Amino acid sequence: MTKVKAAVCHKHGEPLVIEEVELRAPELGEVEVKIDAVAVCHSDISLWQGGFGGAVPAVFGHEAAGIVTAVGVGVKGFAVGDSVAVTLIRSCGTCPSCGQGHPTVCEEPGDPSKGPLSTTQGDPVWQALFAGAFAEKVVVDQSQIVKIPADMPKDAASLISCGVITGVGAAINTAGIRPGDDVVVIGAGGVGLNAIQGARIAGARRIVAVDMNPAKLEDAKAFGATHGVLAEGKPFKEVKALLDGRGADAVLVTVGVAAVYDQAPRYLAHNGKIVMVGMPHFGSNASYSPLVMADAGQKILGSKMGDVVIKRDIPWIVDLYQQGRLKLDELISGRWTLDQVNEAFADTMAGNARRNVIMLNND
Numbered sequence: 602m603t604k605v606k607a608a609v610c611h612k613h614g615e616p617l618v619i620e621e622v623e624l625r626a627p628e629l630g631e632v633e634v635k636i637d638a639v640a641v642c643h644s645d646i647s648l649w650q651g652g653f654g655g656a657v658p659a660v661f662g663h664e665a666a667g668i669v670t671a672v673g674v675g676v677k678g679f680a681v682g683d684s685v686a687v688t689l690i691r692s693c694g695t696c697p698s699c700g701q702g703h704p705t706v707c708e709e710p711g712d713p714s715k716g717p718l719s720t721t722q723g724d725p726v727w728q729a730l731f732a733g734a735f736a737e738k739v740v741v742d743q744s745q746i747v748k749i750p751a752d753m754p755k756d757a758a759s760l761i762s763c764g765v766i767t768g769v770g771a772a773i774n775t776a777g778i779r780p781g782d783d784v785v786v787i788g789a790g791g792v793g794l795n796a797i798q799g800a801r802i803a804g805a806r807r808i809v810a811v812d813m814n815p816a817k818l819e820d821a822k823a824f825g826a827t828h829g830v831l832a833e834g835k836p837f838k839e840v841k842a843l844l845d846g847r848g849a850d851a852v853l854v855t856v857g858v859a860a861v862y863d864q865a866p867r868y869l870a871h872n873g874k875i876v877m878v879g880m881p882h883f884g885s886n887a888s889y890s891p892l893v894m895a896d897a898g899q900k901i902l903g904s905k906m907g908d909v910v911i912k913r914d915i916p917w918i919v920d921l922y923q924q925g926r927l928k929l930d931e932l933i934s935g936r937w938t939l940d941q942v943n944e945a946f947a948d949t950m951a952g953n954a955r956r957n958v959i960m961l962n963n964d
């Protein structure tokens with residue numbers, strides 16, 4: 602057991618409390634990682650609000666990077682001192698989904714109630730999303746981490762672990778965007794900007810960003826959008842007009858708002874596809890016309906964490922960043938200490954942030 606400082610949620614919606622929790626040593630196949638940087642993702646906000654369910658006390662935070670400080674038995678390919686990205690994608694490697702090459706939807710990811718965290722009194726603390734990275738250290742499964750270059754800044758690296766792979770992966774792995782495709786990305790927040798740069802890397806012809814915030818449409822253009830349309834009234838009309846009246850080959854919905862899903866088919870060209878990335882809270886439903894969509898050969902695809910295989914996809918994302926072909930530093934709009942986690946949450950909820958990163962520097 603090691604005592605680590607963490608941001609603990611005792612009640613959904615109430616400020617996180619910075620306090621010490623107990624972290625057990627890594628067991629079979631697990632690694633301990635000292636967290637250097639962890640970004641605030643909208644899923645952390647939803648978890649904190651109780652929108653995804655889950656127990657308390659809990660430690661959130663899942664978009665992280667750091668340095669391996671201990672390895673359990675059976676760990677292969679990682680050693681103390683390695684720089685790593687830490688993701689929430691825990692995969693068994695042997696279930697049907699893993700066997701089909703889709704570890705983000707692993708069917709046997711392990712028992713989330715048997716996490717490595719407990720209070721100093723010995724009561725269990727929920728390690729949210731198998732990560733619990735708003736903390737000085739984490740213990741995670743070796744399937745969740747990928748080595749990154751030691752000289753890569755950890756704040757930039759942390760972003761890859763969730764928002765970047767989710768957005769870039771949705772464009773490249775799920776949508777399968779091809780050179781010449783017309784693409785609409787709804788929502789130009791952290792994930793949306795990455796969907797835009799994924800579409801750009803894939804060679805999309807026109808990339809139309811749709812957002813309620815004019816400043817975010819400007820951000821979108823800096824990341825590769827060719828057009829920006831304000832989400833007011835019926836934005837699909839303006840978007841369709843921009844795309845020669847035909848509509849988009851792919852519409853990536855990166856906001857978790859059911860009303861946006863209701864409108865998404867309206868942007869589509871024949872044979873186009875909707876990619877569902879943003880996750881509304883439990884109980885939200887969207888509707889569409891099966892007749893219209895079937896008749897036009899249109900598709901709806903769910904994309905969990907960009908359908909990535911982290912040990913395949915993170916290395917090339919790192920390379921494109923180091924070659925200047927994929928933006929990471931520009932995604933960071935604020936840096937905070939762990940003690941400022943509630944302020945970082947508030948700034949993220951205010952809606953103007955790209956990504957807020959918590960820097961730990963806990964040497």
Ligand SMILES: [Zn+2]
Nearest residue numbers: 642644763764
């Ligand atoms: Zn996330």
Ligand SMILES: [Zn+2]
Nearest residue numbers: 693696699707
């Ligand atoms: Zn599996």
